[in-house]
Amino acid sequence: MTRVIGLDIHRVFAEAVVLDTGKIVPLGKIGMTRQHLRAFAHTLTHDDHVVIEATGNAAAVSEVLAPHVGRVVIANPRQVRLIAEARIKTDTIDATVLARLYASGFLPEVWIPDERTLALRRQVTRRNQIVRQRARLKTMLQSILHAHLVPPCPFADLLGPKGRAWLLSQPLPPDETDAVARHVREHDRLSEDLRAVERELARDALASPDTKRLMTIPGIDMVVAIGLLAAVGPIRRFEGPDKLVSYLGLNPSVHQSGESRPRHGRITKQGRTHARTMLVEAAWQAVRGPGPLRAFYERIARRRGNHIAAVAVARKLAVIVWHILRRNEDYAWVRPALHAKKLRDLELRSGQPERRGQRGTAYSYNLSRVRREERRRAELAETAYRRQTEGWTRRPRKVPTGAAKEERR
8 A cells, every 4th residue: 555654844854754554653853955855765665655744945855755756745734724733743743644634635735836837936036035125225215314304205216316316415424324325235236136037037938928928918017927927837727717816815705604695705815925916916007007907997996995996806817817828819908019018128128139220029109199099999898898887786685584584583
């Protein structure tokens, strides 16, 4: 029979147990280095199955062990609640729970990405970290100005050319002036790193037909498209758009007991947080221009408010993404000139020359008549959506009468 090996992973070691013919046998501690893991893998057979919990180094552990065993399974830590809620908790018990859950068929698994998707996720994460560090530096600069009663910057970008000249001219104590100079230099260094990371991402996007297709959707640029592809992986993993929506945590939570009506609450916010955040940001951008998405946003906003409507648009975008990737088609209401400009910006980000004075692929976007015509077509689509949904009404809630009313009392 198949043996199941459970590993409870820590930073420097992992506790291992084996479930064999219904009995748990402790295997002791294993060092969390490639050398120790390879030595441990040589003691296993190709019929063994290994179960580990999703951690920061779970993918690397799976990479080392996979060639030597029948299967490596990564468990979803949020759903393995027996480990977190156990009153008696040791590393051996945690590894035993993983092995027994897998053997009984109740272990919630996590998809193991391929090497290309893992590399893409790492690059997306690096870009996100750099952006957050730059934003933190701006916050620190604002706090210095606020502490010394300096009025707000009159320019939109504090570290733009005009904003930077204004910042460096403010009367501050010598130590604060030195701190401002250090923060500005650190911001410039991070900006160089950001351009380097985005250059690699842009080159990957130019070689990806799926990225170009996603960029036909309004509000989605290179950063959002690559971030979604890195989070989702192969779209064939999802049988329907509702599965993708649930994976991104954009589906509403449901509460129901007995024969009572189900109550829908806020979105679950499960899955990859960064991808969900990018979709919401893309939704805010998409509703700024004409099109069916703006009509959908305004219809929801009248009833539920702007923020809930933006999340609803993000969910709609996830559904559109699923259909585009499964059908290998562009967005139905794509604006060709705007899409060509997005692709040209992508080429410039990747390091291609500017070619000044030549009519490139994005030249049409410079013509006002072309932009007006594309906006007119989008406005027609928006009007058609309004006409289609103007008669839609919310289903009234049924009021209990007779015996059912008396029973509720």
